[in-house]
Amino acid sequence: MTTSAISGIAIDAHDPRLVAGFWVAALRWEVLEDSDEIVSIGPADGQGPGIDVIAVPEAKTVKNRLHLDLRPDGGTQADEVDRLLALGATVADVGQGPDVTWVVLADPEGNEFCVLQRSVQEVAAAER
Secondary structure: OOOOOOOEEEEEEOOHHHHHHHHHHHHOOEEEEEOOOEEEEEOOOOOOOEEEEEEOOOOOOOOOOOOEEEOOOOOOHHHHHHHHHHHOOEEOOOOOOOOOOOEEEEOOOOOEEEEOOOOHHHHHHHHO
16 A cells, blocks of 8 residues: 655745744754755754745745644743744744643744643653
8 A cells, every 4th residue: 555654844934044043943953955945954863854944935924724733852831932932933823712732833934833731751651
């Protein structure tokens, strides 16, 4: 049986280096390729899909239809939100209610993403 695997995730950006730089710092990844049109980033070990940040002429205008969910690794949700805000993220309102367990942020060009409540370690402990 044939199937597909995710090869990469693409993010459109007016300034690909700015957006890629944010995600490199946020995920502690590295730049794999860098041109005026596309900046490719990924984990240093090459495991898993990476992100291609692709130059587009227009600015973001509406809520993303697809977004990333980040899980804190080695800290709390509050610590991770603070770290991401210090890197240039902003708090985003996409209509989430006050009782949700995730925090919605946006990268420097407004692409929304969520920071989940349970850490990598909490999820691993629950699966044991």
